Amino acid sequence: MTLADLPTGQTGTIASLAGDPEIRTRIQSLGLRIGRDVAVIRRSRFGGPIQVRIGTTDLLIRPQQAAQVILA
Amino acid sequence: MKRVALLGMPNTGKSTFFNRLTGASAKVGNWPGITVDLLSANVLLGSGMVEIVDLPGIYNLHGFAEDERVARTFLEENPVDLLLVVTNATQLDRQLALALQLQELGQPMLLILNMIDEARRLGIKIDEQALVDDLGVPVVSVSAKHGFGMDNAQSAIIEALGKAHPARKAQLEKVFHEDDALASRLEQVFHDAVQVPLTATDRLTDRIDRVLLHPWLGLPLFFLAMLLMFEAVYTLGAPLQDGVAWVLEAIKTDAVEPAISGWNPVLQSFILDGVFDGIGTVLSFLPIIILFFLFIAIVEDSGYMSRAAFLMDAFMSRLGLDGRAFVMQLMGFGCNVPALMGTRVMRSRGLRLLTMMIIPFSLCSARLQVFVFFTTAIFSAWAAPLVLFSLYLASFLAAFLTALIYRKRLPNAEPLLLELPPYRFPTIKQMWLRGWREVAHFVREATGFILLGVILVWALTHSPFDVPPASPDTLAGQLASLFAPVFAPLGIDHLMTIALLFGFVAKEVVLGAMAVIYGAGDTDLAGIVSGRTDWVQAYSFMLFVLIYTPCLSTVAVLKQESKSWRFTGLAVGWPLLLAWMVSFTFYQGARWLGF
Ligand SMILES: Nc1nc2c(ncn2[C@@H]2O[C@H](COP(=O)(O)OP(=O)(O)OP(=O)(O)O)[C@@H](O)[C@H]2O)c(=O)[nH]1
Ligand SMILES: [Mg+2]
Numbered sequence: 001m002t003l004a005d006l007p008t009g010q011t012g013t014i015a016s017l018a019g020d021p022e023i024r025t026r027i028q029s030l031g032l033r034i035g036r037d038v039a040v041i042r043r044s045r046f047g048g049p050i051q052v053r054i055g056t057t058d059l060l061i062r063p064q065q066a067a068q069v070i071l072a
Numbered sequence: 073m074k075r076v077a078l079l080g081m082p083n084t085g086k087s088t089f090f091n092r093l094t095g096a097s098a099k100v101g102n103w104p105g106i107t108v109d110l111l112s113a114n115v116l117l118g119s120g121m122v123e124i125v126d127l128p129g130i131y132n133l134h135g136f137a138e139d140e141r142v143a144r145t146f147l148e149e150n151p152v153d154l155l156l157v158v159t160n161a162t163q164l165d166r167q168l169a170l171a172l173q174l175q176e177l178g179q180p181m182l183l184i185l186n187m188i189d190e191a192r193r194l195g196i197k198i199d200e201q202a203l204v205d206d207l208g209v210p211v212v213s214v215s216a217k218h219g220f221g222m223d224n225a226q227s228a229i230i231e232a233l234g235k236a237h238p239a240r241k242a243q244l245e246k247v248f249h250e251d252d253a254l255a256s257r258l259e260q261v262f263h264d265a266v267q268v269p270l271t272a273t274d275r276l277t278d279r280i281d282r283v284l285l286h287p288w289l290g291l292p293l294f295f296l297a298m299l300l301m302f303e304a305v306y307t308l309g310a311p312l313q314d315g316v317a318w319v320l321e322a323i324k325t326d327a328v329e330p331a332i333s334g335w336n337p338v339l340q341s342f343i344l345d346g347v348f349d350g351i352g353t354v355l356s357f358l359p360i361i362i363l364f365f366l367f368i369a370i371v372e373d374s375g376y377m378s379r380a381a382f383l384m385d386a387f388m389s390r391l392g393l394d395g396r397a398f399v400m401q402l403m404g405f406g407c408n409v410p411a412l413m414g415t416r417v418m419r420s421r422g423l424r425l426l427t428m429m430i431i432p433f434s435l436c437s438a439r440l441q442v443f444v445f446f447t448t449a450i451f452s453a454w455a456a457p458l459v460l461f462s463l464y465l466a467s468f469l470a471a472f473l474t475a476l477i478y479r480k481r482l483p484n485a486e487p488l489l490l491e492l493p494p495y496r497f498p499t500i501k502q503m504w505l506r507g508w509r510e511v512a513h514f515v516r517e518a519t520g521f522i523l524l525g526v527i528l529v530w531a532l533t534h535s536p537f538d539v540p541p542a543s544p545d546t547l548a549g550q551l552a553s554l555f556a557p558v559f560a561p562l563g564i565d566h567l568m569t570i571a572l573l574f575g576f577v578a579k580e581v582v583l584g585a586m587a588v589i590y591g592a593g594d595t596d597l598a599g600i601v602s603g604r605t606d607w608v609q610a611y612s613f614m615l616f617v618l619i620y621t622p623c624l625s626t627v628a629v630l631k632q633e634s635k636s637w638r639f640t641g642l643a644v645g646w647p648l649l650l651a652w653m654v655s656f657t658f659y660q661g662a663r664w665l666g667f
Contacts, residue, residue, distance in 0.1 A: 022134075022136075023487055023489075025132060025134055026131060026132075026135070026487075026489055027489065028169075028255075029081070029131035029132045029166065029169065029170070030131070030166065030489055030491065031163070031165060031166035033166075033255060034255075035259075036165075042281075042285060044285075044287070044382055044383065044385065044386055045287050045386065046386040046387070047386055048382070048383075048385045048386030048387075048389075048395075049381075049382055049385045049386075049395065049488060049490075051285075051382065051492060053273070054165075054166075055163070055165045055166075055268065055272075056162050056163050056165070056194065056196075056268065056272050056273070057163050057165075057166060057491065058491070058492035058493075059489065059490065059491060059492060060378070060381065060382050060385070060395070060488060060489070060490040060491075060492055061488070061489055062385070062389075062487060062488045064487065065487045065488075065489060
């Protein structure tokens with residue numbers, strides 16, 4: 001399963017990160033690292049970004065990039 | 073002189089800290105990417121002057137957005153005696169990563185745990201000593217916003233600078249990509265030093281978000297808030313403006329006129345009709361400008377901008393843009409120039425240029441003055457705010473249309489990853505600083521090139537001096553008749569054409585020019601204008617003012633940021649064409665419908 005499929009309100013653990021290295025580095029800097037728990041707080045309409053929470057950081061991420069965050 | 077650089081992830085409070093330390097007034101806002109250029113100030117620390125440099129935020133040492141490049145290049149090219157690494161103490165789980173990376177540079181470093189007030193409120197416990205032991209660098213906790221811990225920070229800086237080290241440039245290529253070793257080190261340090269309670273979230277922020285980010289109410293609430301803001305501008309700002317105008321008029325008739333009554337008539341006219349009426353009309357908008365920027369300061373510091381990106385991203389992505397482009401449009405409401413600079417956070421050139429293409433349509437505070445003036449002169453008190461609101465909508469529409477047309481030529485594949493900071497509220501001091509910045513800017517412009525523009529308008533409308541001012545025989549009149557074929561189909565008469573031509577320099581000049589052209593101060597001007605123009609003409613004029621080039625500074629920044637004359641030409645030429653087409657369609661359409 002990927003972060004994009006995680007239902008709103010649920011929490012998953014990051015298993016690996018796909019995608020090109022540059023974006024992976026950025027994703028990691030924002031706190032989405034392997035082994036961390038990530039929760040989906042809300043989704044916007046019309047396939048817009050997802051609000052996720054990792055520890056005390058809240059982020060917006062588009063579904064395309066969320067699909068590159070693989071959950072355990 | 074020793075040099076200290078402020079580094080850290082975006083939105084950690086570097087500029088707030090910089091302002092505290094140096095007494096400067098760098099722009100602060102609750103949005104990652106407010107600072108996009110270097111800013112330095114000298115301050116007396118201990119026994120010597122020290123240069124403090126505020127840098128744009130960076131997520132790591134490998135980012136290639138323009139703002140990150142500014143920070144990297146600075147580090148590579150300038151010797152630095154001390155790195156002040158500013159972190160958000162509530163997010164050390166990820167923010168310490170940058171500190172660890174920077175440590176690999178081997179430069180003297182001081183770790184600042186900022187926003188300690190928020191960390192305490194969330195119940196986060198930080199063992200400073202454990203951090204010192206693990207990292208081997210001094211650590212200070214501060215709240216730059218409220219001023220706690222700044223004394224400690226100062227002495228820590230002085231102490232660190234005292235340990236003699238020759239200043240060095242950084243060799244960034246030596247720092248490797250974020251690797252597993254760094255990740256596990258980060259886990260270790262965090263585990264040793266920081267305790268976060270299980271539910272460390274800002275409940276108030278969550279509660280506000282449930283309303284403002286509501287799937288159906290979110291956007292309507294945004295537009296409602298905008299409308300309320302304009303109501304406030306009229307109900308609070310307009311009386312203040314009248315007050316200023318009244319005072320200026322009194323000074324003119326009671327002091328200036330008697331003082332120069334014996335002088336040469338040309339000189340008298342120059343002083344009264346040129347400089348005094350022109351600049352006075354511009355200055356009478358000062359209260360509205362202050363009020364407006366206080367609103368903007370609150371919005372920018374609230375953290376709402378990231379929410380606006382959330383709400384609008386799906387729509388903007390269909391235009392080839394992203395939610396941040398919408399935020400830049402909002403920033404442009406204050407002034408287009410910082411908004412254009414703000415696009416430096418975007419890495420894709422296509423996205424950046426497309427965003428820069430649409431920002432000049434944002435109805436900035438200078439255009440606001442023109443519109444407040446015209447709407448109050450022509451429309452009834454209840455209609456004026458609605459008319460103004462319609463112009464803001466038109467500004468969005470022009471921007472979206474432009475993006476739609478150019479998105480294929482400026483393609484963008486950049487992912488959106490954006491922090492959503494908690495809601496914050498500016499302190500009185502922060503608002504005061506912001507208000508003051510804008511007043512200083514406004515007055516500088518009014519006495520600088522706006523004055524020049526006004527004087528030029530006076531010269532053109534008053535030569536030759538023996539015919540009525542601005543009549544067809546004057547230089548200005550001849551210039552206007554040259555352009556008549558272009559502007560007559562828009563319902564814009566020859567006098568307003570002169571104002572438009574000079575408005576190219578800056579929109580503040582438009583009103584100053586009209587005051588000069590009609591030979592009236594602010595108080596009489598409204599009556600004269602409403603007597604000469606009906607609402608269709610006025611609205612057509614406002615549409616043109618809204619859409620064509622905002623000012624020369626914008627053009628300069630478009631060139632500076634795009635580094636392309638072709639793009640700059642397009643970004644100036646297209647809005648001119650669009651302005652003409654929109655005004656033409658509106659004016660002819662309205663007349664055809666019988667208005
Ligand atoms: N609660 C709290 N808020 C702070 C503190 N310091 C800064 N802030 C707020 O954090 C936000 C970001 O502050 P800035 O100083 O603009 O941050 P920056 O690091 O310069 O940001 P960029 O220039 O975008 O990289 C603003 O809303 C500040 O008011 C603090 O100590 N406590
Ligand atoms: Mg800053």
